[in-house]
Amino acid sequence: MPEEMSQGEWALAVEKAAAKIMRGTKVRQLSPVFDAPQYAEQFAALARKTGVCRDLRVRAKCTLTDSEGNPIINKKTKAPRIGWVDYLPEMTPKVA
Template sequence: MSTFAVFGMTRDFAMFEARKKTPTHRFEKDKGGQPRRVELTQDEWEAAVIARAESIMEGARVVQLCRPFDAPQFAKDFVALARRRGECRDMDIRARVPDKSAPPNKRTGKPAMTWKPLAEIGLA
């Protein structure tokens, strides 16, 4: 049986990613032209985090937002909760199915697996 998961982007996940990836410093050139590390203030860093989160929300990247579910109706409930909780985009339920275009695993002989949207496999 397949497993199902929700892919997309939420404001919470974008803020989490932005906090992880935004540096707490910047480099400025001193009078001799050499780069000098300057620590950001808390307000400057928070502004940089918000700007990076906005950039993530405007992008096209999607991520798996939850652990896999056993049935698509549970994934639909998760989508409804996420939409009520805050800003989100590109919410999509995908099923983990065998990838017929990829060769089987050489060591185990099992088929390669991939995430495909429900509409592509006829479950939507």
């Protein structure tokens, strides 16, 4: 049975884990709760005001395109490649 951590040891472990995450470069989805762009933008604004954060961007997972706007096709599967791109308001279709 592993030893229980003291509060100080736990705080140090959390600090080390947070530092490791902040050094990383991998894109992570915040949460399904914040999957709509307006919610993600509200969260990012609040996070910037209240704490230490870096590289907060609203991104969308969609078809990747080349410089001419044509979809990039996966050579193996022949399907369009999907990836993260910076979200722009014009990406959301307007509802009549």
